[in-house]
Amino acid sequence: MLTQPHFLSIADYSARELRVLLDTADDLKRHPKAYRDALQGKVLAMIFEKSSTRTRVSFETGIFQMGGIGQFLSSRDIQIGRGEPIYDTAAVLSRFVDGIMARTFAHQTVTDLAKYGTVPVINGLTDLEHPCQIMADLQTMRENFGKLEGLKFVYIGDGNNMAHSYMQGTGKTGMHCTIVTPKDAKYSCNADVIAAAQADHAAQGTTLTITDDPKAGIAGAHVVATDTWVSMGMEEEKAERIAAFKGFTVDKALMAQADKDAIFIHCLPAYRGYEVTADVIDGPQSRIYDEAENRLHAQKAIIYHLMGR
Ligand code: CP
Ligand code: NVA
Numbered sequence: 104m105l106t107q108p109h110f111l112s113i114a115d116y117s118a119r120e121l122r123v124l125l126d127t128a129d130d131l132k133r134h135p136k137a138y139r140d141a142l143q144g145k146v147l148a149m150i151f152e153k154s155s156t157r158t159r160v161s162f163e164t165g166i167f168q169m170g171g172i173g174q175f176l177s178s179r180d181i182q183i184g185r186g187e188p189i190y191d192t193a194a195v196l197s198r199f200v201d202g203i204m205a206r207t208f209a210h211q212t213v214t215d216l217a218k219y220g221t222v223p224v225i226n227g228l229t230d231l232e233h234p235c236q237i238m239a240d241l242q243t244m245r246e247n248f249g250k251l252e253g254l255k256f257v258y259i260g261d262g263n264n265m266a267h268s269y270m271q272g273t274g275k276t277g278m279h280c281t282i283v284t285p286k287d288a289k290y291s292c293n294a295d296v297i298a299a300a301q302a303d304h305a306a307q308g309t310t311l312t313i314t315d316d317p318k319a320g321i322a323g324a325h326v327v328a329t330d331t332w333v334s335m336g337m338e339e340e341k342a343e344r345i346a347a348f349k350g351f352t353v354d355k356a357l358m359a360q361a362d363k364d365a366i367f368i369h370c371l372p373a374y375r376g377y378e379v380t381a382d383v384i385d386g387p388q389s390r391i392y393d394e395a396e397n398r399l400h401a402q403k404a405i406i407y408h409l410m411g412r
Pocket of ligand 2: 263265330334371
């Protein structure tokens with residue numbers, strides 16, 4: 104089924120493996136009871152250095168629905184927060200539990216957990232990537248259009264974890280991708296992530312376009328996405344960021360440039376009036392609650408394949 108022992112980055116996964124995960128997520132959505140005992144007695148440790156609503160609740164609910172249990176471990180309460188090395192934490196947790204999901208600041212923390220532990224490690228968001236979210240988003244897009252191949256995906260906003268995972272995910276699933284970030288390089292995507300995603304897009308015969316022009320970028324889009332301008336850990340830059348993203352709000356006028364059947368998605372939490380207007384995110388093109396629900400099914404698919412072996 105899957106050759107990967109961990110789920111750290113979309114970039115590690117082949118197109119075939121992503122399809123397996125998406126098909127399982129769809130099946131879990133249709134037939135949740137069929138998986139009732141799939142993770143009987145299994146334990147997932149869930150380390151959080153940052154806040155979470157969807158990620159925590161989808162994993163905790165998901166493993167419970169498959170017969171296992173999730174343990175919420177705030178970094179404030181476990182010894183990591185007091186400086187216990189990651190390698191000791193990874194080795195010790197591996198003696199207790201069957202999998203580790205972690206939401207961290209540094210991406211290296213999740214790769215180190217994988218390196219020093221002996222159980223599957225899942226990236227529940229780092230400053231660099233948010234791969235679990237992208238699985239739910241791909242599931243949502245496929246539900247809407249019946250396919251992913253040939254769709255034009257456009258992201259307008261900060262060159263952050265979401266932007267990175269979107270360019271990776273579209274590069275494995277036959278979608279064209281446009282990323283619109285401000286001119287100021289501070290808000291651009293990571294150059295290494297872009298280069299690797301460019302190679303994936305070239306290999307599958309699609310385009311990855313990086314631009315600073317929201318109106319040109321969104322033209323003909325089937326899927327429009329944005330994200331907060333102030334990611335977790337950047338709160339002190341809020342005023343500066345609001346100024347830097349002037350003209351980047353996804354509003355009705357901008358959405359009018361997209362395809363007439365375009366959908367709008369957002370990983371949430373959203374800040375209405377900043378990255379998106381209320382009439383778009385709460386309007387008929389929005390799929391945000393289907394997308395949020397799909398976190399449950401997509402996350403269950405990941406733990407089913409990694410921990411159910
Ligand atoms: N989209 C997302 O990851 O939400 P949370 O921060 O609430 O987990
Ligand atoms: N880019 C956001 C995503 C939140 C789910 C952040 O990192 O805070």
